[in-house]
Amino acid sequence: MTTTNDGRQAASWWRAVPGIRAVTTYRRAWLPKDLVAGVVLTTLLVPQGMAYAELAGLPPITGLYTTILCLLGYAVCGPSRILVLGPDSSLGPMIAASVLPLVAADGDPDRAVALASMLAVMVAAIMILASVAKLGFVADLISKPTMIGYMNGLALTILIGQLPKLLGFSVDADHLVEEAAGVVEKIADGAVVPAAAAVGCGGIALILVLQRLLPKIPAVLVMVVLAIAATAAFDLGGRGVHLVGQLPEGFPPFTLPDVRLSDLAPLSVGALGIALVSLADTISNASAFAARTGQEVRGNQEMAGVGAANLAAGLFQGFPVSASGSRTAVAERTGARSQLTGVVGAALIALMLLVAPGLFRDLPQPALAAVVVTASLSLADIPGTVRLWRQRRAECLLSLAAFAGVALLGVLEGIAIAVALSVLNVFRRAWWPYNTVLGRVKGLEGYHDVRSHPGAERLPGLVLHRWDAPLIFANAKTFRDEILRLARTEPRPTWIVVAAEPVTDVDTTASDVLEELDATLNAEGVHLVFAELKDPVRRKIERYELTRTIDPEHFFPTVEAAVAAFRQRTGARWQPAGGDATRPGE
Structure with a gap:
């Protein structure tokens, strides 16, 4: 046999x-x-x-x-x-x-x-x-x-x-x-x-x-x-x-x-x-x-x-x-x-x-x-x-x-x-990935790049930020610096929502940077919020115990859900580009 x-x-x-x-x-x-x-x-x-x-x-x-x-x-x-x-x-x-x-x-x-x-x-x-x-x-x-x-x-x-x-x-x-x-x-x-x-x-x-x-x-x-x-x-x-x-x-x-x-x-x-x-x-x-x-x-x-x-x-x-x-x-x-x-x-x-x-x-x-x-x-x-x-x-x-x-x-x-x-070109793209602020454009669903749509409407006190890359050791500090820059623009935001659907990974180096970043922002009265995180990435964040620093309530399944939660808490209304960001208006 x-x-x-x-x-x-x-x-x-x-x-x-x-x-x-x-x-x-x-x-x-x-x-x-x-x-x-x-x-x-x-x-x-x-x-x-x-x-x-x-x-x-x-x-x-x-x-x-x-x-x-x-x-x-x-x-x-x-x-x-x-x-x-x-x-x-x-x-x-x-x-x-x-x-x-x-x-x-x-x-x-x-x-x-x-x-x-x-x-x-x-x-x-x-x-x-x-x-x-x-x-x-x-x-x-x-x-x-x-x-x-x-x-x-x-x-x-x-x-x-x-x-x-x-x-x-x-x-x-x-x-x-x-x-x-x-x-x-x-x-x-x-x-x-x-x-x-x-x-x-x-x-x-x-x-x-x-x-x-x-x-x-x-x-x-x-x-x-x-x-x-x-x-x-x-x-x-x-x-x-x-x-x-x-x-x-x-x-x-x-x-x-x-x-x-x-x-x-x-x-x-x-x-x-x-x-x-x-x-x-x-x-x-x-x-x-x-x-x-x-x-x-x-x-x-x-x-x-x-x-x-x-x-x-x-x-x-x-x-x-x-x-x-x-x-x-x-x-x-x-x-x-x-x-x-x-x-x-x-x-x-x-x-x-x-x-x-x-x-x-x-x-x-x-x-x-x-x-x-x-x-x-x-x-x-x-x-x-x-x-x-x-x-x-x-x-x-x-x-x-x-x-x-x-x-x-x-x-x-x-x-x-x-x-x-x-x-090196791959590293360059990972090191300095494309990132931008998003806004609402009349006649278009969702939220869109303000560089392509300069007239996009924004919510006073809220910044929608999209980061088009995984968060890894090579770009974690670049991400931190960009978020801090947005947090210190005038008028000062109270929420920075990261539209994180393109973020396919968060490594341990980036995790440490995020923890320090969130502590710094909280001290300045700004909350770091994530929307549309992929399930594997969310599980990594939980394994890194980042939710000790980042409020678990600041993770939303969609950008729309994050925006709705912010508006419900603050009563903010959409402002046209260049409008008075300190006074809510429809």
């Missing part, structure tokens, strides 16, 4: 693996569409994989290894039906910033690959642990305005970094400003290789035009094919244009990354940043495409899937990966129905490496730079920044600060700044 139960549990666990579940529920009618989508997707995966590997400071072949393994890893463990993972333009600079400072002065490519592979393994470990701990919410640590600024800074960093390769020369610089100055200096010195500039700039123009006018045509593939043809027709290699050259033949072997113990600490910093960006990318893309297909997003399982994809890549000479919105959109447009599309793409790339590794031998490096530059342009969101400026300038300034952090300090520092700014 135990054996049978164990067998059932094992079978149940096995069927819970997304890849196994996908196989058991696969429909035969999907097969032709998945096969066609996989073939089309491959035409995008190959050039982008090589281009993003070079963006990360790694040999182009590692981009293909990474693409194969991450697609297979996610197909087994990823919950999304059509999400496509792979090398990503937003991660490339972060990988380079993590790996290149640790590479020996001679730029040993084997060591760079080992470091990048270890980075992928560390990202996988972070993702899987976060999935087990159900920490999918950490993707929310970066607000949209700061993410816009971060991506704008990343786009500029990528663009400036690719200009030397695009124009046929190299620049030795550590930061964006130095690199930009180096590019200008090289151009002024006549270091531009005309043939390289023609291929690179022409490639950018061709991709942008085709994407705009003929979006169904694989623009990147067309550009790559024409660039290879131009190499043969015009002998671009003999004209100073660097070519990709022969790729290694065969499938990558299983390899445990061989790195020094001293490398782990700096790599872990990069791994945390990459994991955060990858998670945010994956969750946002999964949500967008799930909404179209009627699927539900399972954030913690997505983390496990991305972790498996990174682990597979890291153990086969690959580097960290993320979800790709553009490649997933291509898969969707070409009819993909399941992760078989990605498996087909992986199989075709592996077949190319086994049978025709020299297929991209004559591909010009400026053509790969053109692929990266067009990808960087898609990262930038200038209209979004302009919209922020029009809608909320404080958040636009946060976005610009994140942009400056990436542009001036670097991509890893930039992501740290983006997260810090997002968190």
Whole structure:
């Protein structure tokens, strides 16, 4: 009996693996569409994989290894039906910033690959642990305005970094400003290789035009094919244009990354940043495409899937990966129905490496730079920044600060700044929340903000105050100071009623402040009254024994009940704004 139960549990666990579940529920009618989508997707995966590997400071072949393994890893463990993972333009600079400072002065490519592979393994470990701990919410640590600024800074960093390769020369610089100055200096010195500039700039123009006018045509593939043809027709290699050259033949072997113990600490910093960006990318893309297909997003399982994809890549000479919105959109447009599309793409790339590794031998490096530059342009969101400026300038300034952090300090520092700014913005809102005085507006039910309705009527001796935040340690003194200011305005009120419906919490620090505040107000002949407190908050106040100080009769279920009680006790009548507050009147 135990054996049978164990067998059932094992079978149940096995069927819970997304890849196994996908196989058991696969429909035969999907097969032709998945096969066609996989073939089309491959035409995008190959050039982008090589281009993003070079963006990360790694040999182009590692981009293909990474693409194969991450697609297979996610197909087994990823919950999304059509999400496509792979090398990503937003991660490339972060990988380079993590790996290149640790590479020996001679730029040993084997060591760079080992470091990048270890980075992928560390990202996988972070993702899987976060999935087990159900920490999918950490993707929310970066607000949209700061993410816009971060991506704008990343786009500029990528663009400036690719200009030397695009124009046929190299620049030795550590930061964006130095690199930009180096590019200008090289151009002024006549270091531009005309043939390289023609291929690179022409490639950018061709991709942008085709994407705009003929979006169904694989623009990147067309550009790559024409660039290879131009190499043969015009002998671009003999004209100073660097070519990709022969790729290694065969499938990558299983390899445990061989790195020094001293490398782990700096790599872990990069791994945390990459994991955060990858998670945010994956969750946002999964949500967008799930909404179209009627699927539900399972954030913690997505983390496990991305972790498996990174682990597979890291153990086969690959580097960290993320979800790709553009490649997933291509898969969707070409009819993909399941992760078989990605498996087909992986199989075709592996077949190319086994049978025709020299297929991209004559591909010009400026053509790969053109692929990266067009990808960087898609990262930038200038209209979004302009919209922020029009809608909320404080958040636009946060976005610009994140942009400056990436542009001036670097991509890893930039992501740290983006997260810090997002968190500080939350604290800023909690520290100085919106609060206002309420009044009665003729023709409108309830009580309304006097800033929006300057003519609102008020009751002499009563102040209705709304506090739009929980009362916590960060803002308790701000609340106290505001209430004391209202208590000492002329004419002096006798009741200050807090419309507390937006107050979702009162912590122990705020409780102590409220106790002192009520004692101070009582000494001045003013009563602190609460209306519309939520039941959980009221129970906390009772547990803190605040009702020893604040009269239990000064808690009302509604603002209307508090106002009615005040009028019954004082006989006060509503006064128009600016009226005589000392003399009741109707």
